[in-house]
Amino acid sequence: MRLTVDHVTRYTYDHPVRSVVQSHRLTPASHSGQKVIDWEVTVSGGRKGARHRDGAGDQIQAWTIAGPVSEVVVHVSGTVETEDLAGVLRGHRETVPPDCYLCDTLPTRPDVALMALADTAAAPDALALAHALSAAVSDAIAYRPGVTHAHTTAAEALALGEGVCQDHAHALIACARRRGIPARYVSGYLSVPKRARRTRPPMPGPSCTFPALAGSASTPPTAVARMRATSASVRALTPRTRPRSAASRAAAGVKRWM
Numbered sequence: 001m002r003l004t005v006d007h008v009t010r011y012t013y014d015h016p017v018r019s020v021v022q023s024h025r026l027t028p029a030s031h032s033g034q035k036v037i038d039w040e041v042t043v044s045g046g047r048k049g050a051r052h053r054d055g056a057g058d059q060i061q062a063w064t065i066a067g068p069v070s071e072v073v074v075h076v077s078g079t080v081e082t083e084d085l086a087g088v089l090r091g092h093r094e095t096v097p098p099d100c101y102l103c104d105t106l107p108t109r110p111d112v113a114l115m116a117l118a119d120t121a122a123a124p125d126a127l128a129l130a131h132a133l134s135a136a137v138s139d140a141i142a143y144r145p146g147v148t149h150a151h152t153t154a155a156e157a158l159a160l161g162e163g164v165c166q167d168h169a170h171a172l173i174a175c176a177r178r179r180g181i182p183a184r185y186v187s188g189y190l191s192v193p194k195r196a197r198r199t200r201p202p203m204p205g206p207s208c209t210f211p212a213l214a215g216s217a218s219t220p221p222t223a224v225a226r227m228r229a230t231s232a233s234v235r236a237l238t239p240r241t242r243p244r245s246a247a248s249r250a251a252a253g254v255k256r257w258m
Helices: 098-102 113-118 124-139 154-160 165-178
Strands: 002-024 032-045 046-053 059-082 185-191 207-213 230-236 252-257
Touching: 002 032, 002 185, 046 207, 113 124, 113 154, 124 165, 124 207, 154 165, 165 185, 165 207
Parallel strands: none
Antiparallel strands: 002 059, 002 230, 032 059, 046 059, 185 207, 185 252
């Protein structure tokens, strides 16, 4: 499937600042299931600095904006071809050992309830276990926007029994690590078909978070999204046909692996 992404993030300041320095992880990686056709990032008034690839395979681009600065507009646009590999990531350039993703972090540190949830899943292999853990998290945490915030932990979301995709991702990562499966946090884009919008809770936008589990598939426990910018769109394109309107948008995800 060929996808186009058009994503704008705006930073505004109450008072002008002398300068701004940013490091962007905004370029998707090419791998067996994803090929970048074209991609461009622009920053209003910005000057490009150094660029490098980190151990997780992400391209890091530095930007500086000379002041005084009252607003910064970051515009991301591009085209990507994806192939459905059932969530399995192959051919991604990465140097971080998977065992690094067994370490707990503050958002994913398990409490007694999370450990009990993880221990309920039974499966014959790692892939089946990943799906079982995903189903357990989905059943335990209902999708409800507005009840959690950016700093809500997996344990807190489980206690509430509600949350958004960030909370599902944190909880699944915590459960996977509990069961010895390295797991990490991934961000990307998700576009929901028009017909699905009528049956799902309202979503603020198409930026989505996913858990990625080593040795298994990166399957989100819920197919909903959280917006982290002011405006964005994701469109599915056939190789020869471009949609005429927003009604032509289709379900699709462009993942940037972190």
